[in-house]
Amino acid sequence: MSIGPAWYLGLAAALFALxxxxxxxxxxxxxxxxxxxxxxxxxxxxxxxxxxVLGDIxxxxxxxxxxxxxxxxxxxxxxxxxxxxxxRASTTADDLHGMKG
Amino acid sequence: xxxxxxxxxxDIMTFVICAVVVLSGGIGVVMSRNAVxxxxxxxxxxxxxxxxxxxxxxxxxxxxxxxxxxxxxxVLFLFVIMFLGVDRTEDVRSEPLEGQRPLALVMIAxxxxxxxxxxxxxxxxxxxxxxxxSLTAGHHTDTFLLGKSIFTTYLWAFEATAGxxxxxxxxxxxxxxxxxxxxxxxxxxxxxLEHDRGGPEAPGSASAPVPGGGEPAAAGEAxxxxxxxxxxxxxxxxxxxxxxx
Numbered sequence: 330m331s332i333g334p335a336w337y338l339g340l341a342a343a344l345f346a347l348x349x350x351x352x353x354x355x356x357x358x359x360x361x362x363x364x365x366x367x368x369x370x371x372x373x374x375x376x377x378x379x380x381x382v383l384g385d386i387x388x389x390x391x392x393x394x395x396x397x398x399x400x401x402x403x404x405x406x407x408x409x410x411x412x413x414x415x416x417r418a419s420t421t422a423d424d425l426h427g428m429k430g
Numbered sequence: 431x432x433x434x435x436x437x438x439x440x441d442i443m444t445f446v447i448c449a450v451v452v453l454s455g456g457i458g459v460v461m462s463r464n465a466v467x468x469x470x471x472x473x474x475x476x477x478x479x480x481x482x483x484x485x486x487x488x489x490x491x492x493x494x495x496x497x498x499x500x501x502x503x504x505v506l507f508l509f510v511i512m513f514l515g516v517d518r519t520e521d522v523r524s525e526p527l528e529g530q531r532p533l534a535l536v537m538i539a540x541x542x543x544x545x546x547x548x549x550x551x552x553x554x555x556x557x558x559x560x561x562x563x564s565l566t567a568g569h570h571t572d573t574f575l576l577g578k579s580i581f582t583t584y585l586w587a588f589e590a591t592a593g594x595x596x597x598x599x600x601x602x603x604x605x606x607x608x609x610x611x612x613x614x615x616x617x618x619x620x621x622x623l624e625h626d627r628g629g630p631e632a633p634g635s636a637s638a639p640v641p642g643g644g645e646p647a648a649a650g651e652a653x654x655x656x657x658x659x660x661x662x663x664x665x666x667x668x669x670x671x672x673x674x675x
Contacts, residue, residue, distance in 0.1 A: 332437035332445050337482065339546060340449050344456055344475070346542040351460035353534035356526075359511060363459050363472050366503065370479050373495075380565065381486045386579045387562030389572065392491050393580060396498050397591045401598035403503050407510045408605035414514050423526055 337378040345371035358410050358420050362403065369399050444485055452478035469507045476500050490573040 344367055351364030373392045380388025414420055451474055458471025476499045483492035563579050565572070580588050 332441050335549070336445060336449075337486070338549060340452065340482075342542060342545050342549075344452060346538050347453070347456040347460055349541075350534060350538045351456075353538070354460065354531050357465060359465050359507065359514075360459065360468050363468055363507065366472060366499075367456050367459060367475060370476065370499075373491075374479055374482060377483055377486050377488050377491065380488070383559050383561075384565045385560055385562055386565050386575050389488055389491055389565075389576050390562070390579045390584050392488075393494070393576065394584075394587060394591060396494060397595065400498060400503060401594050403506055404598045404602045405605070407506060408602040411510060411513065412605045420514060 334378045334382045338375060341371040341374040341378070344368075344374070356422050358413075358422055359407075361422065362406055362410075366399065366403070369395060441485065444481065448478045448481045448485070451475075452482070465511045466508065469504055469511060472507070473500050473504050476504070488572055490571075490576055 348364045348367030348371065351367065352361050355361055355364065373395055376388040376392045376395070378388075380386065380392075410420060413425065417424060455471045455473075455475030455478060458474065459468045462468045462471060476495060480492040480495040480500075483489075483495060560567070562583060563575065565575060
């Protein structure tokens with residue numbers, strides 16, 4: 330048997346915190362996307378852990394859907410990044426201040 | 431819980447190694463200046479998560495994790511990074527918002543400590559087992575159970591997923607399409623091309639009256655600057671000089 334769920338949940342929380350920190354600190358849009366992927370993976374790890382602990386297939390099914398949504402999100406997000414880069418030649422989030430009052 | 435007691439030494443070693451790999455990969459994503467290094471650190475994290483899935487008997491999800499994340503999403507990231515230019519590294523030291531990074535670090539540390547303290551001391555109320563379907567009934571593999579769950583219980587969500595993927599593909603195509611009618615102010619990358627086109631033209635048009643008019647300084651300036659506006663001004667000055675003469 331595997332070790333207890335508390336360790337997995339602690340690891341997932343730490344990974345989620347790392348991803349949130351990256352989104353707050355970094356300014357490159359691509360790296361911010363990667364940090365969002367880190368947070369999604371932390372949530373997936375939590376789902377799988379609870380699925381094992383509760384003997385429930387629902388958590389694993391939800392991980393499947395999270396994977397699909399993450400793939401769609403990355404496709405659209407990177408399309409937006411490329412479209413912005415084509416107009417402004419920059420991938421830094423600070424340069425996107427077109428709607429600043 | 432009984433699972434706490436039944437942990438064996440290989441399980442503990444696997445978990446510790448994977449935790450180190452996952453967290454170091456995450457730190458690499460957050461800290462690395464080069465976006466390619468960040469993407470490769472992301473691969474490290476995703477593999478660690480996949481091994482942790484195997485450790486928790488979610489074999490199908492581990493395979494899907496490696497194939498979809500490491501095989502498709504990270505490759506897409508790397509493709510876009512290469513497409514936009516590999517050599518642009520972020521200047522990590524400059525801080526546009528004063529004191530933002532220490533504040534973010536402190537807030538994240540407080541939140542993480544709060545979550546860990548709460549989950550260590552509070553009572554968990556998620557006690558109901560086998561709500562959406564049992565994972566342990568019978569001797570089926572997790573792939574069988576997952577497929578059965580997705581194609582029966584979550585069938586409509588699965589169909590909505592297909593719609594979502596179609597929308598994402600159409601959106602990506604629309605975003606990546608170059609607009610057919612391009613105005614001059616919309617097309618930012620075309621400006622340097624105009625500069626280059628104006629550069630060689632300007633000395634020729636400016637130097638044509640120069641042998642008669644005798645203004646080599648203005649023509650030389652236009653050649654050095656190589657800008658269309660300077661060349662236009664120089665040509666205008668030369669023509670004015672011609673009219674005055």
